[in-house]
């Protein structure tokens with residue numbers, strides 16, 4: 001399926017200097033897209049992400065700097081991208097985690113998680129969707145989580161943000177459902193809801209379960225709690241679905257929250 005069906009299109013993947021976002025940027029690049037990457041990191045990490053996206057086949061690639069906690073920086077980033085090339089594909093992927101019981105959750109962690117994992121997607125979608133509707137083609141892929149479908153202890157802000165992202169995506173899917181045509185591909189808005197994926201984000205949770213053993217012991221304990229497949233996804237596994245959602249024939253797949261969770265939410 002590695003044809004260049006996105007040639008001539010432009011995509012933004014937030015939080016694409018690492019993990020799932022970088023894998024999605026690379027998958028879109030292989031389909032010929034012009035890729036705007038965004039995310040934190042020092043110059044070396046950003047250069048490495050850009051060159052990996054170019055090597056994957058991007059028609060062009062640039063880093064657009066914005067701390068997604070700040071709506072003014074998001075607005076400036078969206079304007080700069082629009083001046084570069086209007087957006088056809090928007091992947092809201094950036095996210096952070098902090099685990100603690102609700103009563104012990106620092107309020108500033110609540111604010112940061114809600115800002116990055118939920119509000120940033122509102123700001124980017126608000127800017128990008130009208131142009132997509134005018135052009136008759138647009139894809140919004142929001143990286144939610146299994147925690148947008150079910151809860152776990154010690155994750156109040158993360159679960160609140162991800163449920164919010166699933167809900168907001170359904171509203172946007174409804175509002176833009178009739179945009180474009182079957183031939184143009186329409187405008188769709190979906191969430192992908194991964195269970196455990198092998199990225200830096202979950203390392204503290206693996207570490208917390210090592211109990212003096214190896215990292216593999218920590219991984220086994222983590223998977224054993226909730227993910228019946230007992231195997232983690234790779235970032236590339238999530239990217240493959242994000243890429244498929246961008247195809248023309250996915251024009252009627254909208255408003256969905258798609259788990260990739262080893263049967264976690266089947267329980």
Ligand code: NAD
Nearest residue numbers: 015017018019020039040067068094095145196197199201
């Ligand atoms: P990661 O830590 O590897 O990457 C997170 C990305 O977000 C990085 O590029 C980082 O720079 C960026 N980011 C963080 N704060 C930012 C800010 N203030 N402004 C701009 N960018 C910022 O994590 P990941 O696991 O690849 O997570 C990506 C998404 O997938 C997140 O939304 C996460 O909630 C979700 N997710 C991850 C898992 C998992 O098991 N890893 C499971 C379900 C959902």
